[in-house]
Amino acid sequence: MYSKKILEEFKAHGIEIGDRISIIESSGANEGMLMPRPDVGESDVIVIKRDDGYNIGIRHGKSTKIERVSGKPAAPHGGKTMAKQQKGLPKVTLLYTGGTIGSKLDYVSGGVKALTKAEELLAEVPELNGIAELEVKQIMSVFSEDMTHMEWKKIAEETAAAINNGAKGVIITHGTDTMHYTASALSFMLHDLNVPVVITGAQRSSDRGSSDAFMNLVCSAYAAAQSDVAEVTICMHANPSDKECLLIRGTKARKMHTSRRDAFKPVNNSAIARVSRKGEINYISAYKKHTESDAKTVATTSFEPKVALLNTYPNSSPELLDFLISKGYKGIILEGTGLGHMPINTEHPGYNWKKALKHAIDEGAVIGMTSQCIYGRVNSKVYSTARELAGLGVIYCEDMLPETAYVKLSFLLGNHKKEDAEKMLQKNIAGEITDRTEVDWVSDI
């Protein structure tokens, strides 16, 4: 926003954003289109777009004069661009939840607008044509870091509804930061799932010609329309090249890089398939397949909100756990060190977690142990520390990702009795636990 002083000056001259104005200084005049003030930088610097397309900022000083030259340029004609949808292809529903994927940059306002009509999306991503008969639906517009179990519920219900309505597959576009949490949540929530549910997003915004959004969307469409996978998956770039995507099991995916387009990797698992930009689907490991069945997909949508993910590290304080328990937390997933350890034998009482753990378990909390190593399996049998932790009642979560374990415990406590939840936490429900680890299940990123 511009400063109050400048806004008043604009008002006095009848100037609005988008008008052609002239800024006259002692050194000369500058003409161009008045641009909105970016939300960064100084509020008394006026930004104009020159005829050559460049923006420059000129400070409004005492001797600066502003004049209105003319009004806004005529709005671009044509408005919405539409493409015709090909009929007779597998029906796929695309649920838009937010983020820049499946959206279009408004060059005038600088804002991003969702493409909520299949015809608009097809015009924007013509490569999608001929893969599926798309139905596009915006169900929310939420940054992925702002997602809660309330949004998960909405997404699960919309997904189930789309499937029960005859969709051969569902694509969910999602911000990437917490995409793997949502993928886990949907994996646990959707029962009798008999079609592919493919979550995708973009690491580079779709306003650039190099965006990964387009290929991710295209590969997701192939996976949703043509694969026989009956699981919740994430479909994103396999490597920095625009050649193929990985289809990764929702409970085994993790964002492993802040910015690269191949940020999502399978952890303690193989990807299910590679999907090329041209549509070849190359299955590389076992998965749950589509079966002939009339069963409706059901979304179980309750979550226990009082569950936390807690990291232990040198000098970490057991007061953190005490605090959570005092606030009524019912489940904690610990991200321990190594095979699943934490400080319970230190002679410094302020750093020894044993008492706090005992207290938490006595209070009825379910405590699960995962590893901050991310890769590998926790084990309560090798070292005495882990044996002791298990003895206290800490549940060892095998090769489950900490984030997945967190979502799972929250889901279990939301839908089951505590005793059942404890048992189920250690058992595979949706591919989150494997009983053997293959030797190449480590990413080389």
Place this chain on the structure above:
Amino acid sequence: MQFNYKELGFKCGLEIHQRLDTSTKLFCRCSTGQETAEPIMSVERYQRAVAGETGHVDRSTSFESGRKREFKYRVFRNTTCLVDMDEEPPHHASQEALETALRIAAYLDASVPDEIEPMRKEVVDGSNPSAFQRSMMIGYGGMLKFGKGSIEIPSIFLEEESSGIEDAKGEFAVYRTDRLGIPLIEVDTSPAISNPKEAKEIAMQIGLLLRLSGKVQRGIGSIRQDVNVSIKRGTRVEVKGLQELDRMDAIIEKEVERQVNLADIADELREKKASVGSPIDITKIFKGTQSQIIGNELKKNGVVLGTRLAKFKGVVGREINEGKRLGTEISDYAKKAGVKGIIHGDESMEKYSISGHELKELEKELKLSNDDSFILIAAERSVAEKAMEYALLRAELSLQGVPPETRAAEPNSDTTRFMRPLPGGSRMYPETDILPINPDKDAYARMVKNKLSAEEIRKDLEADIGNRQLAEQMLWSYTYQSYLFLRENTTVQPNLIASILLEKFTELRRKGIAIDEISNEALQSIFDNYSKSRITKLGIEELLKLVPKSKAEVSGYIKEKSLSRLSGKEVEKLVRDNKGQSAEETRDRIMTKHRLNVDGAELNIAIRKIFGE
């Protein structure tokens, strides 16, 4: 050809691009040094044309549909990072680059914005993995004085260098990313240049000012001049990639000639009511043809398409530049679809071994009359169709006059070749990953106040070198920066530095030695070895020929090529060992064998010692 430029309504403006010699790239901290290592990997990318803002499909966009969209980028250990690969947001702008750009703006008396807004400029040829180039306007409203005149400098930009193309022919266009993102300064003039000679003079003057900043890269390719040329009856055509200033005036002259001839052709065609027909498949005429060029395509299941150009007879073959005809221009368009060329009706059919019978049949099929011409294209069907579409587009445009195009200067000639239609309004939008930059306006005011004129710098140089001619040459030379660097970092006499950088470098360059690739570190080391009497003057030249890249390489070469200077007792021993009848004979004997290792003056003293005065 002599033109009256004023009468023609000649308009010409320059865009000078100069790579800066900063320690890092503009928006990441990769090295800007010459990459000598092999790439560590390649990344394949597919770029989409981001749909236009207006939704309007124009000629150039339809042309783009035939363009390559798949690219391969070579990645290097030290000169490529995730920012270059569009895998990480940009870092803050290089302060060194900004300061250099402002210093150049100060030389041009430009105004600097209070807030510099980094922008993204869409790039469609794949030369940037992000599909846009980061660019910011750092100066406007400047003025350049040259000779007796002056010209406005409406804009100065600081932007990212593009990737260098390695291979454009294969399935993928292959680019190297070592050069990508190096800061580049662009200085534009207003289109008020009055004739080709003046264009060259202004380009030289801008080049000089850029070098005065002391921070520009040297060597071929580090400076590029684009020229915009139009005449009243023509249109704006951009000629890209002029690397040698020497040819600038000749190239502009040729472009004016081209525009005049194309305008004449358009007038003539319109008067004749010429028109362009529709393509017809005439493959059957050529069953069993003797023409190799057609037969080869038919063997590969290709087709022959033909189109009538009504009332074009004689015009397609009309020369518009030396060795270039309207047919060449039509063919250049068709080639963009992947054919080797076209056959047109103003050519001799015997050249292609097309028989009289085939020609008759063709005339019948295309319904040609005497004053008509035609185009033939033989290729695989989809390629032939696209190529014919492009060819007909160009033929159609010849009725209108000069098509707005971006053209490339051809190597070893003054003519140009079609690259692509001139893009419409450039698509620019803000680079939202970088904060706007507030330049230090007080520092800029000081730069403007304290800047030295070229004349003042020349005077200082003359005092330093002690030779007016060398000083003058140095000021206009690419090696000016190396001179400043060596003056600052070595103790060698200025006139020796100057004569080596000017005369020796030119001599070696003419011999085809890539002397401009020598590194500053190596240069410094060579001169240090000289000033410490470890090598002789001739040794300097020997080392330069080897174009070393580091201090270690210089030391290595001195050993390997036995370039160590002999001195003191060693020289006296040489004189005794090679003693001849006279001082001259002794001297000659020694110099024949040891000229690289013995300093002439020192040898004379030693000889005098033994032979007496």
